[in-house]
Amino acid sequence: MNADGQVYVSLGQLMALQFQARGLSFIARQPRGSLLAGNHASRLRGRGLNFDELRRYQPGDDLRHLDWRASLRTGKPVVRSFTEERDRPALIVVDQRMSMFFGSVRSFKSAVAAELGALAAWMVFGAGDRVGGVVFNDERIDAVAPLRSRKRVEALCSRIVQHNQALNASNPDHEGDGQLDKVLQQCLALAGHDHLICIVSDFAGAGPRTLQLLRQLSAHNDVIALQVYDPLALNVPRTGQLRVTQGQLQVELAVQKQQVRQPLGDFLGGRLKAVASLLRRSQVPLLMFSTALPAADQLRDELGRRR
Structure with a gap:
């Protein structure tokens, strides 16, 4: 399998991200331009x-x-x-469902999510805290207990790679089966209180139960959402044919036709806005990441730490 970092990732690539995570923190005092500054800063408790x-x-x-x-x-x-307080536990939650196996510009959402998960793990490790996580696809949920160890970061990255490289266009898509909510429910069982929980996902299938679980998680923990999206959701092309796949089903859409392009744009953009609205209601800080740009560069920008 060709792990080019755009469709699939390798363990070596994720481990090498340690150097790009240096100087980045979810918890440190953020500059004025950062999303985590101001009101959001109080939601990230840091070490007490x-x-x-x-x-x-x-x-x-x-x-x-x-x-x-x-x-x-x-x-x-x-x-x-x-x-x-030292040695704070963190859970890095990484989504590798079939809804993530898509990209129209540079990378697939699944590859960007894998890199963001690894970067988050290295940030936590660099802060001297315990690193653990939950990696999931449409059918399986794997948990890695938090531990302050480079080997534990490697174990988490290895799980991410396993799920990432198992993605295939022929895999079934179970977006509506509540897998995201099952993962959040498992996080509730794993993180009693005072955890940092970083959720990297496109949040496909999020609904009222998701909102309830996010509120429960953030009541006693610091929760931050990293939403991965594809630019196609914001700007459907005006010309050519757009191939849409779901499992083994493939459909070509003539996007030059207004009656095709408009409903598709409304559907994709509406889903993106619906998730952003849901996360705002949960009061969980939201950082957004496009598949069109490198994950590490966007993370620096979102945290307001780019020099």
């Missing part, structure tokens, strides 16, 4: 502070940490000291 002990005040201590009750009780200024 755990109470450590009460001790005597020392010059230079933050006055906001003064414990007034203990100070009045002892007659001397006492401060609360804290230690930073």
Whole structure:
């Protein structure tokens, strides 16, 4: 199989993305232009502070940490000291369903999602946190438990590659069977609280149950959605023939005809807007990625970290 990074990816390609993930973070303070700045920043908790002990005040201590009750009780200024939480678990959720096996410009959605999943894993690993994930297709869901280990990143990337290289135009498409919701339900079981959950998908088949599950997940965890889309959803060509496939069924559409192009554009664009609306209602931060551009470049732009 030719793993060119545009239709299929290889383990070597995903492992090499470690270098492109350097300096990127979902949690660090974001510049003003970033989607995660402002209101969104408060939704990404980062590492918290755990109470450590009460001790005597020392010059230079933050006055906001003064414990007034203990100070009045002892007659001397006492401060609360804290230690930073470390080793935060993260779940990188990567969609490799048949709805992702499509691309009209540069890459397939499935390949872009695979790269984004690997980049997210390397970002988490670089921050010193535990990396785990869930990789799924139309029929199978594979989970990798979080662990702070390069080998665990490799294990997750290996699962992504296995699912990615199993995609084939002859595979059946089960978009309407609720697989996305099953995955989110499994995430609820895996992530009790204080996880970072990064979901990379086109969110095909999302509905009211998806919204409910996203709200449940984000109640006690930080959830961020990376939606992969193809530019065809925004701009259907005006000339030529467009071949649409679903499993073994192939249909050629004469897009130069207004009665064909208009409904197709409305359908594809409507799906994209519906998912964006659903994610806004769930209050999950949404980053959007096109198949027309390299995943790493778009991630830098979306996080506002491009120099």
